[in-house]
Amino acid sequence: MTGSAPTQLLKFESLEPAEQLRRSREFLQRMRTRRTVRDFSSRPVPYELIENAICVAGSAPSGANQQPWTFVAISDPGTKRRIRIAAEAEERVSYESRMSDEWLAALEPLGTTWRKPFLEVVPWIIVVFRQAYGLGIDPESGEERRYKHYYSEESVGIAVGLLLASLHLAGLATVTHTPSPMKFLADLLGRPPNERAFVMIPVGYPAPDARVPLISKKNLDDILVSITPQGNQGTPDSGFEDAGHPH
Numbered sequence: 001m002t003g004s005a006p007t008q009l010l011k012f013e014s015l016e017p018a019e020q021l022r023r024s025r026e027f028l029q030r031m032r033t034r035r036t037v038r039d040f041s042s043r044p045v046p047y048e049l050i051e052n053a054i055c056v057a058g059s060a061p062s063g064a065n066q067q068p069w070t071f072v073a074i075s076d077p078g079t080k081r082r083i084r085i086a087a088e089a090e091e092r093v094s095y096e097s098r099m100s101d102e103w104l105a106a107l108e109p110l111g112t113t114w115r116k117p118f119l120e121v122v123p124w125i126i127v128v129f130r131q132a133y134g135l136g137i138d139p140e141s142g143e144e145r146r147y148k149h150y151y152s153e154e155s156v157g158i159a160v161g162l163l164l165a166s167l168h169l170a171g172l173a174t175v176t177h178t179p180s181p182m183k184f185l186a187d188l189l190g191r192p193p194n195e196r197a198f199v200m201i202p203v204g205y206p207a208p209d210a211r212v213p214l215i216s217k218k219n220l221d222d223i224l225v226s227i228t229p230q231g232n233q234g235t236p237d238s239g240f241e242d243a244g245h246p247h
């Protein structure tokens with residue numbers, strides 16, 4: 001560290017290579033089973049699972065460590081109903097007139113429509129807000145002022161990735177829902193003027209007969225460009241055979 005800010009000694013867990021590989025493979029296998037679910041049961045979810053997942057999300061790196069996020073967790077039936085009514089009203093206009101034919105065709109394999117009954121069925125909805133700027137008291141003047149936030153979109157995107165992974169690992173199902181426009185959420189949930197709805201994540205258990213679209217993820221070869229020394233293409237010596245990736 002070259003700056004003059006205070007520091008502390010890093011606590012870093014050093015793993016044996018075999019343990020690294022075991023954990024890495026286990027995490028990969030688990031994450032491969034995550035699916036976006038749109039057909040939920042109303043089975044309750046303990047609040048601590050929601051709290052812990054939001055703590056994980058809150059551990060994400062962020063621009064200048066400004067942590068420009070607010071998570072609103074809703075289980076109140078009246079609020080969920082109001083969210084459903086407002087979201088469906090926007091989605092209906094989107095599906096019927098705002099979205100292009102190209103966009104609707106791209107969504108065809110997912111089978112989505114403007115109807116969002118899951119918003120009332122799920123035990124929890126987490127609405128993630130991005131703080132476009134910070135609001136705080138200026139230590140000099142004692143007045144409230146705006147603080148610039150850096151990389152807030154990227155920061156909140158990273159936090160949402162951790163949130164989805166954490167909920168999945170806790171055995172919960174989610175749908176990443178972005179009704180558009182989403183302004184109604186800040187109004188309905190009484191959020192301050194610096195907060196913009198980023199994404200809405202209904203959380204719960206799948207309905208017993210839930211079905212999901214028949215879609216697949218790209219292969220590693222299609223998403224990874226590996227730049228390694230000549231003659232050692234893509235296989236730095238790990239000491240292990242068969243990393244177990246599909247090609």
Ligand code: IYR
Nearest residue numbers: 091107112113177178179180
């Ligand atoms: N926000 C709409 C439409 C939608 C758009 C995309 I891009 C998706 O991947 C899925 C849905 C909705 O939630 O239905």
